[in-house]
Amino acid sequence: MAKTFKAACVQLNSAPEIAPNLESASALIRAAAGAGAQLVMTPENTTLIEPNRARAFAKTPPEEAHPGVPHFSNLAKELGLWLLIGSMPVRADDKRIANRSFLFDPSGAVAARYDKIHMFDVDLPNGETYRESNGVRPGEQAVVASTPWGGLGLTICYDVRFGYLHRALAHAGAVMLTVPAAFTVPTGQAHWHVLLRARAIETGCYVFAPAQTGEHAEGRLTYGHSLIVSPWGEVLADAGEKPGFIVADIDLDAVQKARSMVPALRHDREFQRPQGQMRAASE
Numbered sequence: 668m669a670k671t672f673k674a675a676c677v678q679l680n681s682a683p684e685i686a687p688n689l690e691s692a693s694a695l696i697r698a699a700a701g702a703g704a705q706l707v708m709t710p711e712n713t714t715l716i717e718p719n720r721a722r723a724f725a726k727t728p729p730e731e732a733h734p735g736v737p738h739f740s741n742l743a744k745e746l747g748l749w750l751l752i753g754s755m756p757v758r759a760d761d762k763r764i765a766n767r768s769f770l771f772d773p774s775g776a777v778a779a780r781y782d783k784i785h786m787f788d789v790d791l792p793n794g795e796t797y798r799e800s801n802g803v804r805p806g807e808q809a810v811v812a813s814t815p816w817g818g819l820g821l822t823i824c825y826d827v828r829f830g831y832l833h834r835a836l837a838h839a840g841a842v843m844l845t846v847p848a849a850f851t852v853p854t855g856q857a858h859w860h861v862l863l864r865a866r867a868i869e870t871g872c873y874v875f876a877p878a879q880t881g882e883h884a885e886g887r888l889t890y891g892h893s894l895i896v897s898p899w900g901e902v903l904a905d906a907g908e909k910p911g912f913i914v915a916d917i918d919l920d921a922v923q924k925a926r927s928m929v930p931a932l933r934h935d936r937e938f939q940r941p942q943g944q945m946r947a948a949s950e
Contacts, residue, residue, distance in 0.1 A: 669815050670919040675704035676877035676893040678906040678913075683717040683884040685726065689738050691910070692752075699912045700746045706814070707912075708751040710877045710893070711766070711824045711847045715756055718885045720802045723756070727764050730757040736769070736777075744775030749814060753847020753877050754783065754823055756803075763804040768821050768847065770812050778813070781821035782806025785829055799825075809835055816919055817842040820872070824848040827862045827876075830869060837870035837932055842922045844872045849879040855890025860902070868900040871926035873917060880908055898925035 677695045681688045692713050699707045714735045717723035730736060735755045743750040750771045759765040766783040784807070786800040809832060811818045820836030820843065827833075827846050836844060844866060850859055859876075867874040873896065880891030893906035895915040904913035926932060 668817060672705045672816055672917050673703045673914055674706045674873075674875060674895060674917050675699035675702065675708070675912050675914045676875055676895060676904070676906065677707060677709045678878055678880050678891055678893040678910050679710050679713060680881040680889075680910050681710075681712055681714070681716040681879060681883065683715065683722070683726070685714050685734060688714050689735060693738070693742055695910070695912050696742060696750065697746065699914060700748055702912075702914050704748065704912075704914050706749045706751070706816075706875075708845055708847065708875050708877045709753045710879045711754045711849045712879065713752050713755055713847075716849065716879065716883045716887070718883070718887050724758070724762075724764060724802065727756050727758050729759075730767070733757055739769065740771055740775040740777070743771035743773060747773045749773060749778075751819075751821075751845055751847070753845070759804040763802055765804050765806070766823055767806075768823060768845070770819070770821070779810055779819075779821060781810040781823070782808070783823040783826060784809070784832065785825045787825045809839070811836055811839045811841045814843075816917070817922075820844045822846050824850065827866060830866065833866045833870050833872070834932070834935075837872055838935075841870070842872055842919055843917075844870065844874045846874060846876040847878070848876060850890040852888045852890050855892065859890060859892060860894065863894050863896050864900040864902070867896040867898055868925075868929075869931065871898045871922055871929070871932065873898055873922070878906070880906075880910060898922045 770779040818840035820841030879889040
């Protein structure tokens with residue numbers, strides 16, 4: 668198994684139509700391949716950012732009819748690389764989509780799929796309510812994909828806030844984790860770097876986090892700052908706020924080194940959970 672390679676994260680500003688997003692993503696994937704990347708990863712919602720839920724559903728075909736699947740399959744085969752499309756929303760049923768990652772191998776085959784597990788459902792103090800689960804069907808299966816360099820654990824955006832998922836992926840053989848995202852600016856400024864570095868440190872994994880950036884349809888703003896983080900928690904590359912890509916040299920020996928210095932994955936223990944349920948602070 669190879670221990671060293673180049674990885675790239677592509678940073679996009681996706682539009683509310685699929686066709687132009689395929690073109691803009693492909694141009695940057697080609698550029699990253701030209702820089703020597705053997706594994707290229709794109710953000711959440713690579714193929715579509717449409718803020719209106721009804722329009723988003725109408726524009727989202729099922730996987731078997733989605734133009735992005737053959738498009739990126741052919742691109743991975745043409746370039747001879749591993750290609751993660753961070754998410755390509757596909758219609759899941761008659762009311763909801765699945766927020767789905769696709770990993771293509773150099774033959775163009777789909778090596779792995781992952782549907783985002785954790786839904787962002789929130790009631791804000793200002794009275795605003797957001798229910799991602801109304802329009803997105805949550806996944807139920809955690810995924811570690813086999814690659815020439817080792818296990819690649821797949822997650823998407825809000826999943827980053829659930830450390831137990833990433834720990835489970837590491838226990839299942841992941842030495843690298845992907846966190847394609849479309850973080851908002853306020854949460855990105857406060858939490859993005861901290862969360863990604865924490866996931867790397869606590870698992871001893873490389874973390875690859877390709878991100879959406881800039882202003883999208885209807886004024887939606889995303890944070891950018893695609894990151895590649897070492898197993899020791901060092902930021903190896905940061906894409907800033909403009910579309911583009913970052914590349915880093917990956918050495919899998921760093922995983923074993925980090926895990927030997929802080930062997931926390933070997934120290935998990937079963938324990939009895941506290942009684943009762945979490946209550947709101949005001950109760």
